[in-house]
Amino acid sequence: MFIHIDDKICKGCKLCVRICPNNVFQMKNKVNDKGFVIPEVVNENRCTKCKLCELTCPDLAIFVKK
Amino acid sequence: MKEKINPLRKYIRNGKLPHFFCPGCGCGQILSYFLRAVDNLQLDFKKIVTIGGVGCTARIPIYLNTDSLHGVHGRTLAWATGIKLYRPDLKVVIFAGDGDLVSIGGNHFLHATRRNLDVTVIMVNNFNFAMTGGQVAPTTLFNSVTMTTPYGSKENTLDVCKLAVCAGATYVSRWSTAKPIQTIKAIKKALQHKGFSLIEILSQCPTNFGRYALKTSDTEEVLKWIENKSILKTKAKKLSEQELKDRFVLGEFIHKKRPVFQGTTFLKEEDN
Numbered sequence: 001m002f003i004h005i006d007d008k009i010c011k012g013c014k015l016c017v018r019i020c021p022n023n024v025f026q027m028k029n030k031v032n033d034k035g036f037v038i039p040e041v042v043n044e045n046r047c048t049k050c051k052l053c054e055l056t057c058p059d060l061a062i063f064v065k066k
Numbered sequence: 067m068k069e070k071i072n073p074l075r076k077y078i079r080n081g082k083l084p085h086f087f088c089p090g091c092g093c094g095q096i097l098s099y100f101l102r103a104v105d106n107l108q109l110d111f112k113k114i115v116t117i118g119g120v121g122c123t124a125r126i127p128i129y130l131n132t133d134s135l136h137g138v139h140g141r142t143l144a145w146a147t148g149i150k151l152y153r154p155d156l157k158v159v160i161f162a163g164d165g166d167l168v169s170i171g172g173n174h175f176l177h178a179t180r181r182n183l184d185v186t187v188i189m190v191n192n193f194n195f196a197m198t199g200g201q202v203a204p205t206t207l208f209n210s211v212t213m214t215t216p217y218g219s220k221e222n223t224l225d226v227c228k229l230a231v232c233a234g235a236t237y238v239s240r241w242s243t244a245k246p247i248q249t250i251k252a253i254k255k256a257l258q259h260k261g262f263s264l265i266e267i268l269s270q271c272p273t274n275f276g277r278y279a280l281k282t283s284d285t286e287e288v289l290k291w292i293e294n295k296s297i298l299k300t301k302a303k304k305l306s307e308q309e310l311k312d313r314f315v316l317g318e319f320i321h322k323k324r325p326v327f328q329g330t331t332f333l334k335e336e337d338n
Contacts, residue, residue, distance in 0.1 A: 004070040004071070006070075006071060006072075008084070009083045009084040011084065011088075011089035011090075012089055013089040013090035013091075013285055014090070014285065014286065015090060015095075015285060018285075018286050018289075034084075036089070054072070055098075055102075055246050056095065056246060057094075057095075057098065058087065058090070058091060058092070058093070058094025058095045058097075058098065059083070059084055059085065059094055060072045060074055060075055060078070060083065060094075060097075060098055060101075061072070062072070063070060063071060063072040063073075065069070065070075
């Protein structure tokens, strides 16, 4: 596990799902305590660590560990 | 646990996240781009003063762990002039929206650029007054529907970058939130530049502008609309003025040196 999503501050804007070229994220049934549907990491083995999701996240919720 | 959170969060005030912006708002992205630029340049965060007026964008300084001002609508540059004259060693960064900077604070903007005040202005252009519910702003495009113009706006659009170049700013560039690398580079250049530097960032507002003008509240659709409307400066050179109507030219418009405004001699003598 090297992609970390902070459940508490994610607002489910889908920008990371949009920008990821390898479809690592997926919006499923995971809901945080504020009621937002938040993305889940489904295919972590496809990740190339380009950090586009970390760059585009407006809430500073995603962190990709090197 | 500490290894799992974004290292940029050390610049955010304790307990301020999650922020107030709507899901998918560009203001959050601009906050993160600014933090990245500061982190990259290794600037002293205690030597930076951030100022915000009123509006969605103007709430960005609330989350930053710097000294900050937040108050009257449109008067950000007036405060910046005061701070910069009394403490020239501080770096002053202004976060303002289009309505804040060029509609209500339009006169301050003209005179700060004319004097070449040494500040960095990050103007977030989301094409309307977003916080008050989506009213028409000077940057709203011709014929686009907003809350106060249900039959389409019949006013011509103000090009803020052209205005700043004419008034005498020394660094002017325009980028959009869909181009993060170029935006971060521009912010870095502006922070290092001595003189009035303006970066206009086109940002998506799915809640108000998207709902009224584009009839969608989807962030992706609004971002696509901005991307389709924008064109790079090198490509825009070949097109005629008619083809460039209602399009946004992205790029760096001016980067030059000019003497910086340092106040009256009277203040300096007293200081000695």
